[in-house]
Amino acid sequence: MHQDFENLCDSLGMTEIIRLQTMLSTALVRRFERRMAVSFSDVVGSTPYFARFGDEAGRKLQQRHIDLLHKAIASAGGRIVDTAGDGAFLCFQTVDEAIASVVELQNLISIENLTRTREHQLAARIGVHHGSVLTDGIQVTGDAVNYCSRVAATASPGEIRLTKEAFFALADARQRLKCRMLPPVSVKGIERPAELMMYQWRDQSIFPTKVRLETGREYTLPDQDIISFGRLGEKDGNLANDIVLQCSDDLATLQISRWHFELRRRASGFVIRAVSDAPTLLNNHLLSKGEEHPLAPGDTVRVGNVLSMRFEAPLPSAGQDNRLETLIPLDPAAVLDEIARKPAEAPQDKPHVLKSKPPSS
Helix, strand or coil: CHHHHHHHHHHCCHHHHHHHHHHHHHHHHHHHEEEEEEEEEEECCHHHHHHHHCHHHHHHHHHHHHHHHHHHCCCCCCEEEECCCCEEEEEECCHHHHHHHHHHHHHHHHHHHCCCCHHHCCCEEEEEEEEEEEECCCCEECHHHHHHHHHHHHCCCCCEEEEHHHHHHCCCHHHHCCEEECCCECCCCCCCCECEEEECCCCCCCCCCEEEECCCCEEECCCCCEEEEECCCEECCEECCCEECCCCCHHHHCCCCCCCEEEEEECCEEEEEECCCCCEEECCEECCCCCEEEECCCCEEEECCCEEEEEECCCCCCCCCHHHHCCCCCCCHHHHHHHHCCCCCCCCCCCCCECCCCCCC
16 A cells, blocks of 8 residues: 555646645545644652652553543543553543542542551542544544643642633533633743643642741641651651641650551541540640541641640632632633633644554453
8 A cells, every 4th residue: 555655646747746745734624623622641750759769650650540440431522542661641522521520539549548548548639631633443642642741740749730721611611610820821832821720629728728836837737648747857868747747846746656646538538547645636636656636727736735726618708819819709701701812822843643442350
């Protein structure tokens, strides 16, 4: 067949070849161009994980990600196109299907993480885009694929980011209300900063996002399923606690255990778990070691009888940029109009061709 094509080209004049190119391009678009939702899910921190725990453990981490992906997309009608490297490329008929699947993936990861120690927990960053691709049902290629991959790379661990095109392709208005505009984001290969949304897949009313110590220090809680608190910052060159607790008095700090308590994420909200014999009080209730109790925004914790802290889900203050700190309001017309006035950036790059392959055993 290849030789036949070469013979045909050798027999044609320049004008005929140009006409043939136009016909082939038209046929390619007519037969294989589709508008689809595409998504990338990348494992966060896999390189240092491989270095610390070895190839076998690293491969198991990657396989856990893929296995959970298969469960997540089972009812949504999407498919995994490729699982090369630390991530996976998926495609769906609609953005609503894509969102349902990646939210389910994040929920499955949270459930799975509760059975593992903090250093062996899985975290994924996800990007979702909607645009034109070329597909024959196996291969999926196009600038939209490249762009989505780069959007995913800008996300934080546990975060789902949508492009402006994906946001407008959402059919369910309730899903749009869960999107929060981000400041302009620099995306590799794109000249102008991209306009992206963060999809708030967790219930913000039941999960505190910050902790404020009585010393005046404030910390943003990492988007993890287990968050550890204690006075120890580092052990054997590795992070010991996510939130390091210290008093202004060094002697008082010694009353706080090296590992004092943990927040564990459940579907219904955080629970606090005391991991020390030293006093841990939740709203003045003394927790025994190993005891768990629900923790909500507004709750206070006191450790070692020397340091108190309050957990908060902060609301925007007056004059704060509504686009960056809150969900789109119930009447989103003003925000949507602002987005629509700005033309979408058309990413230009070489086509990204990926082929589907059977899942790893």
